[in-house]
Amino acid sequence: MTSTLGMVLNFLIFPGLLFTAAVGLLTTWVDRKVSARVQWRVGPPWYQPFADFLKLMGKEIVIPEGAKRTGFLLAPLAGLAAVTIVSMMLWLANLRGAGFVGDLVGVIYLLTIPSLGMIIGAAASSNPLASVGASREMKLVLAYELPFVIAIFTAVTKVVPMTLRLDGIVQYQAATGVLLGNASCIIAFIVAILCAQAKLTYPPFDIPEAETELMDGTHMEYSGAALAVVKLTQAMMLFTLPVLFITIFWGGLVVTGWGLLYTIVKYLLIVTIIVLIKNTNPRVRIDQAVRFFWGPVTVLAIIGMLLAVAGL
């Protein structure tokens, strides 16, 4: 009974919904501030994402004419729940170690749910531009999933004995040094960062929500609290993906003593790399994105996998 209550608290407060939402929103501030500095601007104050969130919660929800109401409103919540579970799994595997079974396949599966939620929500909104966004998002998911999975399984191949459990990977790295020290895992890390760019729909792969042609595409018809949930899911993804990369490639999260500072530095470094790629690249077309992911990126990922099998 207490463990059930503990799991519910884990899901809702720490390290689940509340914690991930707060840190995720702060991370979007880092994103906006770094973007502003790159563009030689000052940028918003630190509380800006929280003000946006509060304002959106207080606004009216407009349901478009002809939309499927249930699917339209429930799809973003599915994405929010999925990303919360992923964050909880990652943190519990890092904090509790062997006591918690976190499975990497489950993480990969749950990380696609936000994209699927956006596809369902956009398709239910009966807006032609949102439908175009949904179809592009579908193609993008098909494109980046293959190299992403190969990149993550490169890390699994390096762990001895081979394990899919998150805590096993963290413990292996604690015993023998970080996986990022290997050539194969450096390649896998680069591939994973590129796929994270597409997973977050950041430029150069913001094709589903292209602001200038599709007017925010998949998010177009969302307003008020529903839009707040969509933005929150994106913010939490921006928090969860770097945490995943730190967990499986870079030694895991340490929250005691100087290790906490080192963890924060690692986290901010990965976020800054993602934001700098976002700010220095133009948007590509969907066919170019699919060709890029199935061509060079998959080849790179396979080379990393082969190196890992060869023992490098």
Added chain:
Amino acid sequence: MGAKNWGFKKSLWLFHLNAGGCNNCDIELLDCLCPKFDVERFGIKLVGSVKHADVLMVSGVVTRKVVPELIETYEQAPKPCAVVALGACGCTGGIFKDGYNFAGPVDKHIPVDAYIPGCPPRPEAIIDGVVKLLGKL
């Protein structure tokens, strides 16, 4: 209520609606977002969809053709939503007030919260108008 109002004041998302203007006010509006003025410091940003908007910036003389679209866009915007008439044409009709295709200024069709005159208004004037709008909220 206090927190909601604070959030609204700190994060105004503008939707830009051209109701038959000559594009001059629109360019000045975009100037506000450039590094020199950088209104994102105050949480103001442009959004692409009217469903995300808090403020409708209506520029241009309202032509007869555009009146139904103007009213429908206003109705689709989630409330609370403020409306700003941008430029001399939006406020009064300007030099087109006797035109055959002029359907009356913006406030004849939808309620307007703030007027920013000028042909075109300078970015400083637009920021000043938005500050006055914030004082009204």
